Amino acid sequence: MPNEKVAQLAARFRDPKDLKRQANPNLQEMTAALDGLRAMGTEGVTGLVDLLKPDAEGGDVHVRHCLHAQAMRAGGWPETERQSFAKALAGTLKPDLPKPSKGFVIRQLQIAGGNEVAAALGEWLLDDELWEDAAQALLAIGGTGEQFVQALPKAKGKQLLTTVQALGVLKVNNAAEHLRKLVTGDDASLRQVAAWSLAQMGDAASAAVLLKAADTVQGHERDKQTSACLQLAESLRALGNQRQACLIYQHLRDTRKAPAETHVLEAAERGLKSAG
């Protein structure tokens, strides 16, 4: 049964379409609703989630608006209260909650969640419908490499692509060995994402693999793989490994002689000059 008090408070959020036409959202009413829900603690969170409806059904615009607005506010609350809010939200990710509603909840955790919900979110990284929402929430939270490392051996297809990209964003260097194998695999998208991720990590041991990959492909993939090499060189320079960076620049300078790749040759020359 819906929580009547929560439903009444949420109803003070009118349909934004109506607000748009009237250009008159009532700040006082909305703030009072959010304050009332906040005072209810966990009940004010779970009650809102109970009111969510599947995407194809609609009719819950005010509920989504209200829950999202509260998630936005939670970032400004005392840390313990924000954590309680996030835990209450993560606690609704139970089997009986429809997947589209789970997706919406996870997207609110992307805003208000912290490490306290990382494990709960990690459980959805291999879900056929929710993996992208879960991955984006974990990436936003940050420091969540462990969840992606755990997912890596089992991830396939687009989930693997997402996982590999996430490992690069988070600079999870202990996944580098696994990613180096993907740079020479059969999937072109995966090859590019893996190379980019290794470049972000500044993984010196990947230099030869990335250069070889860039040398052996054509078209857009060659541009992307070459870019990964240059970005790896920049990462290495930032880490103080000038020597390895120079080896990358020298290779590109010596191999990118075709007129269509003059911009690469020049980028390598500038890199060499900057690296001394």
Add this chain to the structure above:
Amino acid sequence: MTHKDSSLTRRRFLQASSAVTAAATCQIVQRNVLGRGQTPPSEKFGGALIGVGGRGPGTYRTMCSGLNVQQLALCDVKFVGRADNKKVYTDFRRVLERKDIDLIAIATPPHWHAPIAIAAAEAGKDVLCEKPMTRYIAEGRAMVDAFKRYNQVFQIGTFGRFGASGNRGNITTHKIMRSGLLKPCKGVHIKAGGLKVKQWSGDPGLLPQPIPKSLDWDMYCGPAPLKPYVSPRTGGTHRGYWDYEGGGLSDMAQHHFDPIQWTYGKDDTSPVSIEAHAPPPHPECTGMWGWVELTYADGLTFAMDSREWGERYTGKKERGVNLTDLSPVDRKKVEAMPDPPKLLSFAKAVKTRGQAGGHAEAAHRCSTMLHLANIAIRVRRKLRYDPVKEQIIGDPEANRFVNPPTRAPWFM
């Protein structure tokens, strides 16, 4: 020149000959020694338009201004069933692979600007990109880095700064600000109205619709979250969805603030304090807001007053910056400063391999201003921003909007 003739490309040639007259250029360059289209620089460039609806044709025409451009490709994700991969494409990557294309006009919704522009720079193309430059702040930094890495020309699709930089009063203000002698700066610029807040608010609560057969919806969403299709997410009304843009504020304020940013000499920095008056935000759709105040480290303040909702902005009064704000000694120093160099048009920048007036860093800083305003509107907390690290200070949740994750494989 240390390279063999076979590597004498248009780019190398232009760098070497920027001081040579165009007439001389035409006489000495052979088509077969030039790369990337193999045409002399004073003759023909290959051009492509990516994102053909709405602003597309206008953006393309602007890109061609002052240049002899042959249109070689049109690309749009709504061309499914029409693409021949010779002139008409659905996948921008196939366009960028063409070595006969030198110039790219990007007029997609903003969530695609960064991935396409970066890929274009990686492919050695010059880019004219519609405003707003980006969807998020970190995308802008990635674009700046890419265009710097490859030394390609970038010009944002708004041009007010070219007029502003020719105005004597603006030049004086620019020199005062760039001199660093005005501390604190009491200048206040207020943009009141004209930001199309209601017009570009989103349309929430629509039920999912069938995806048109001509549209590659997955590719349309690209780096943004894959959401159920509803028609207002495309075709201009995309502006009202956070996934793709930032409402009228993002759409219109880059026009307004681009010349103001130049005038006040802020092309290389960002505000340090941002405060907004707005109602609670909707998760999917942009909506109403009252005002935003952005303050730079030196005290310069920009404000936006929507005039469409809530309280009017009353924080500070409009006030210009004048020579009389300086001591007599400092005034003389500013008066002795040379005028800033004339801004280069996109055409001139392409021909000389110089930096276009609306270059990537300047466009990114202006776009950052708008994104910070929208973040303050969404989180409804006063924000502090570090313009060097490009991070919101002391508010990790708000900082998540500086660099939200992108959907694989659309990394920056």
